[in-house]
Amino acid sequence: MTKQEVLNTIHKGKDRRIEFKESVNKLPGNLFETVCAFLNTVGGTILLGVADDGKIIGVDSNSIAQLRKDIANQSNNPQKLDPVFMLSAIEYNIDGKQILAIEIPESSTVHKTNSDIYFRNEDGDYKVTRLEKIAEIVNRKTNYFSEQTVIPHVSFDDFDEKLILRAKNLIKINNPEHHWHTLNDKEFLSRAGFYKKSVEGTMGYTLAAVLFFGTDELIHAIVPAYKFDALVRKFNVDRYDDRLTVRTNLFDAYDLLMGFIEKHINDPFYLEGIQRISLRSKIFRELVAGIIDPEHFTPYAKNPKPNLLIMSFSPLWFIWIPKRKLGRKLGRK
Incomplete structure (x- = not known):
């Protein structure tokens, strides 16, 4: 996210994909309830250092390094998030105050925190206990994810350019007259259908692009059960x-x-x-x-x-x- 995108997010206010949390020098106790809810629903962005009404409170600058470390460690702790899903926070300076942004994509599997499943609806996180609702989440994910699904928050920089070159070389060997191997990497991914418009109308890279060209870390983050x-x-x-x-x-x-x-x-x-x-x-x-x-x-x-x-x-x-x-x-x- 750019600084302007962060400002736009704050101006838009809390909704199904946006959550604000006041956090001065420690992580909020309910942070992973929201993380879990976003992973289980449609993904979203958490801004630490912003009040519910959108007022920028800021995060203690001396605590930022520890907060980022805690986010990385706890997201990789199965006692806190099961299955684990590696997360990181990006620091932004807004009007002289520091805030942290955590971008969370929709996950391909169902996650729990402290043995509870959460779901995002409007601007709230709700614990799911009814078996039929849990089954609904599982079925929706099973039906939704396919190789043509556009994965939010994945950028070109997340890919291994050597793998893209390998694909282009295979095309050149098997079909020398095909012009795709002459395209630059971004044009190649777009022309080959790895970069496309989602059902919501936004452009992004597909699950197939992640599986073909992503680093191991990216693949494990997007599809934790992949093997x-x-x-x-x-x-x-x-x-x-x-x-x-x-x-x-x-x-x-x-x-x-x-x-x-x-x-x-x-x-x-x-x-x-x-x-x-x-x-x-x-x-x-x-x-x-x-x-x-x-x-x-x-x-x-x-x-x-x-x-x-x-x-x-x-x-x-x-x-x-x-x-x-x-x-x-x-x-x-």
Whole structure:
């Protein structure tokens, strides 16, 4: 947020996405109730050092470093926020007074603070105890998040430019006549559909952009439950002989899963015409691409089954991929 955007936010007043909290030298006791409510609803911004009526009180300048540290530490403490969601505060000087802004996106999962679930409505945070309301929150998130969902607060600077270059190089290799690889990075993301207008009418980067080009920290912040789990059961079929857990961008996830397959499955000699090809690569590159397809990723299940299970019943191999629930594809017919 720019300083002018902060001023506009204060002028607008408290609502479903904006919360003010007086905070001079310590965090408000109900701060994480609002954090939890924003994560569970549509996201929002918390301004510390501003009264309910919009009057700028300010934060003690000598306490700012500790306040920012407390926000980072407590947001990463499962006793305070479960599951954890890394947050940080940005300092602004408004009319000679310091305030702190915490921008909170909507999360892909349901969060609790002190074992309670909160929901944001109008300008208040409400504890959710009814099972049907909790189910409504879960179902809304399940139906809402898909690879085309625009994620608020994600900027171009959050992406790894090396991954964008990798995507452009793949296009150049596979389709040299396609002009996308000649575009600058921002134009490329826009033209490829990674930067688009949301259903609310605001422009932003999609969940697919985060999964393809985001840093590991960004991916974990936006989709805390994101991971791929591969198991081998060859001798110990009750547990596993080898395991790979992947929580990184989709490009590196593909390479890691393919490497795991190559480690455990032999590549038999095979000719296509007069040319030897890798039958293993030909079969499994499509399989792995299907596993990591962001369109099929569902980050909400607790204790999910492995994404890839390789079992040996000599001389046969059994490859199992669990069926995953598909999210609603927003903006598609």
